[in-house]
Amino acid sequence: MQTNSSAKKSKHILGLVIVDGVGYRNFLLSDFVNQSLNTFDEVVIFSGLPSESFEMQERANVSIVELPVFQESGKTWFWRKAKEVAHMQLHKYNFAGIDYNLQKNYPITKTKRALITKMIFRITSVFHSEKWINRFYRNQVSSFKKDEVTKVYSELLKREELDLLFFTHQRPPYLAPLDYAAKKLGIKTCSFLFSWDNLPSKGRMAAPFDSFLVWSDLMKKELHFFYPETKKQPVEVVGTPQFEPYVLDRYTSSKEDFYHKFELDPDLKTICYSCGDASTSKNDPFYIEVIAKLMEQNKLIEKVNFLVRTSPAEDGSRFKEVNKRFSFIKWNYPKWELTRKDHPEPWSQRVPLPEDLKDLRSFLKYCNLNINMCSTMSLDFMLFDKPVINPTFGTGENDLYDDQKYLRYSHYERVLESGAVAIVKNEEELVREINFSLKNPEARLKEQKELLELQIGKPLKGTSQRIAENLNEFSKA
Incomplete structure (x- = not known):
């Protein structure tokens, strides 16, 4: 008779580390788990979120392990x-x-x-x-290897008998003891580089993982530059599951539903302003007010709907005044539920509902113009062939937060050089570019396609399948 241990040993098992709501969206609301079960017998999700956040994900051959919070000494x-x-x-x-x-x-x-x-x-x-x-x-490893939480990590990993531990993020500090515990048990590790700016603008990643998955050839080149030892390690270009829901049927909605849900005039074009978070995009309320005033003063070439989507990382309270002042603005507060308040980084504990992805996709599909302050949302809207404007009025010497500094970040310098977006630094430039984009929505389409090809190295369709197949190869190498 086969014991549970020997039965589990005969299985091919993937460990999936989800650290926050963004990882949840990218890997749980895409097709990743379904595709992983085509190449692995089981998927064990190791979660930095409360286990109840995954109730909708529970199914045969998928289990949830809630990780204890690691407190650094x-x-x-x-x-x-x-x-x-x-x-x-x-x-x-x-x-x-x-x-x-x-x-x-x-x-x-x-x-x-x-x-x-x-x-x-x-x-x-x-x-x-x-x-x-x-x-x-x-x-650092010497300081935490005897920590009680590190020991628990080791016990959890040993119990599950994994073939590969896949980290969906590479930066949170508590990933280091988890990677260490895996290596001590002889479990191979792999990390996904989850954002286009993590390498050229952030500090050291949490641990020296065994293998990597990246968005593009550009990101692979950056990885080799910042981490020379990765030239000897497996690194595969897979695209990113961040955008895969845009080609999945379950997130589609009709134009009529979009206009009805957000109370928009179906006879007008729609401008969408998408906000960053309060720490990096502090001028968002100011830009929203500027656009609203341009509409009031009839400075746009036609009447439009104005829809604002706030950041999932905040509650929207900083927009209270502008909301009260301009009643014609329609607001979307992303449906990301706060699952845990007593956490060192409560923003990481916000988890998206599938409805939010459906709302976001409808914005990308049915809005006519996007305005945002140098965020990844520029890429989202480009995927739907929509013109994008980036306002950066702040110089550090005027009364505004210095957001022009982001134009010097290497990942956004490429956006500037590409000509795929309009960068505006004052109100006159903003109104000119809004009017130009409303009249000529495809003017930068060629440049947008070229930028997307550079930043996202693979087609959206089949992203999860590519990731799962590469993880399968890594696990057997």
Whole structure:
């Protein structure tokens, strides 16, 4: 008679690490789990979200394991911070995004943690080579390998007898002890680089994973540059599941339903302003007000509907005044439920409902023009052949938050160079570009197609299947 252990051992099992609501959307609301079950016998989801968030995902051969929250000790924090800051010190001169984030990390207070951080900055200003970064990481591992949560991670992984542990994000700190536990058990690890700006504008990733999946050849080249050791590791271009729901039938809706749901005039074109989060896109309320005033003053070439979608990472309270002042603006507050309040990063605990993806797809399909401040949403709307305008009025010397700095980030410099979007730096340029885009919606279509090909290396259709097949190959290598 076969025991449970030996029965499980004969199975081909994928561990899937979901750290936040974005990972949930990308890998649970796409076709990824279904496709994974074509190549693996079981999928075990290791979740940084409450297990009840996955009730709708439970099915045969899919199980949920809620990860205990890993709290860094002082030593772990020190070495992790040294690793991240050293990485930014190494690349700050060539990458404006990294330099800006490095400056933002420098403390201005005089608390004990601030003083230690300043000491880390001084140390890493000298010792920041790849050799030193790896040394800092080894010290980080030494500081957490006997931690009780690390031991629990090891026990959970050992129980499931995985063939591969797939990380859907590469940055959260608690991934380091999870990767360490997997390696100690001989479980292969793979990480997906989940955003187009994570390499050229952020600090060191959490751990040295065994293999990687990336969006495009461009991202693969960036990975090899920032992490030279990956040249010897498996790295495959798969596209991104972030956009796959746009080609899945279950997220489609009719134009009539779209206009009815958001109370829009079906005889008018629709401008959609999509917001960033409050920390990086602080001028959103200002831009929304500017556009609303242009409409009131009849400065646009035609009457339009004005629809605003706020960021899923916030509750929309910062738009209270502009909402009250302009009653004709229609608002969409993304349907992402907050699953846990008492968490170090509560924004990460927001989980999307399928209805929200359906709403978003309807915006992309039926709106005529998108305006956003240099966000990934530029790519979303381009996928539906819609013109995009990026307002960046803030200089750091006027009364606005300095958002022109984002134009110097390497991932967005490529957007500028491509000519795929209109960058506007004042009200006159904004009204001119709105009118031009309403009249000439396909003027930048060629440039948009070229940019999408550069940034997203594969067709949207079949993304999950490609990922699952590559993970299967990694697990057997």
